[in-house]
Amino acid sequence: MEKILVATDLSARSDRAVLRAAQLAGAKGAALRIVHVVDDDLPAAMLQTRTEEVTDALEAMVAQTPALSELSPEISIEAGHIDVLLPKVAAEYGADLLVVGGHRNRGMAELLGTPTLVRLVRGTELPVLVVTGRPEAPYAAVSVAWDFSPAARIAGLTARALAPDAALTLVHAWVEPYGGSPYGIDAAATMPAAMRQRLETKIAGDAAELGGDPVPGQVIVIGPPGHVLRRRAVDGEADLLALGRHARSGLARFLLGATAEDVALTADCDVLIAPPE
Known part of the structure; x- marks a missing residue:
């Protein structure tokens, strides 16, 4: 991992994303770029003023935060709509990871349209890390949705x-x-023994292929994937959930992609959404 791009709207949610991105960049020796997107529908004078204000705020944040100042991150102010512009900026930068803050519920407005976070995830081919928790330490327990x-x-x-x-x-x-x-x-309480043994053997083989030390563990739990994964976070069994996006089309893509998007919007911990193959 050589380049990390993190988006901020200067909110507390985004501050957590910036700090997590800094922690990852420091651990990986990666370059870090902090991006803020300004609405390009603003009048030119207001757009210029807003750009200057945000630049000053981000420069102050970097200067006052040792974890950031040590990295000398690049600061970029872009004009446009975030869900359309951010994937383009990330691609042009050559980012290996896109980091964003957790979802903010906008109430009735979201009943009438698709949340910005979902549109953003659908619009990029990069892994997207959605940060919800305070980055007090490196991730310790990761649960991967395994199908x-x-x-x-x-x-x-x-x-x-x-x-x-x-x-x-x-x-x-x-x-x-x-x-x-x-x-x-x-x-184990309800699954036929033969079926469970087949699944456990298959998962164990997949875990061995993933490698690492120690080899990944496995659990088989009753329930829809979204519920099961969110429960892992609530019960303190994971501080990061990882899901893949399926490279399919039509209804299949809608149904299979819905789990990753739903978890990203509602989980009580950070969520990593990997791109399709």
Whole structure:
């Protein structure tokens, strides 16, 4: 990982993203670029004033934050719409990772349209790290959504590269054919033994291929993937969730992509969304 791009709107949510990006850049020896996007619909004079104000604010933030000043990050102010412009800026910069702050619920407005974060994730081919928690330490426990797909493998590899010292767990969510069991419990209670053994053997093989020391662990839990993953964060079993985006089209892409997007919007910890293969 050589270049990290982090977006900020100068909010507390974005400050967390900037600090996490700085922590990762320092650990990886990567270059860091901080980007703020100004609405290009503003009158020219207001746009210029806003650009100067944001530049001053970001320069002050860097100067007053040792974790940032040590990196001498580049500061960039761009004019446009963030969900369209940011992927282009990231591609032109040659970024290996895009870091953004956690989602802000805009209430009724979001019932009528797609959240900005979702549009942003859909618009880039880069891994996107959505930062929610305070970056007090490197990631320690990463849960990877595991459905045996190429997208899951990419998510696992990306998570391993991002947090090489963290404990990695491959989490397979099993939806019971006829329901009845409460969500979140270990599938051993209801899953047929032969099926469970096949799944465990397959997951163990995939974990070995991912490598790392120690080899990733595994769990099989009853419930929809989104619920299972969010529960991992709530229960303190993960400080980072990793999911892959499927390179499919039409309804299949909508349904399969919905889990990653939903988790990114609602999880109580940071979320890494890996690009499709």
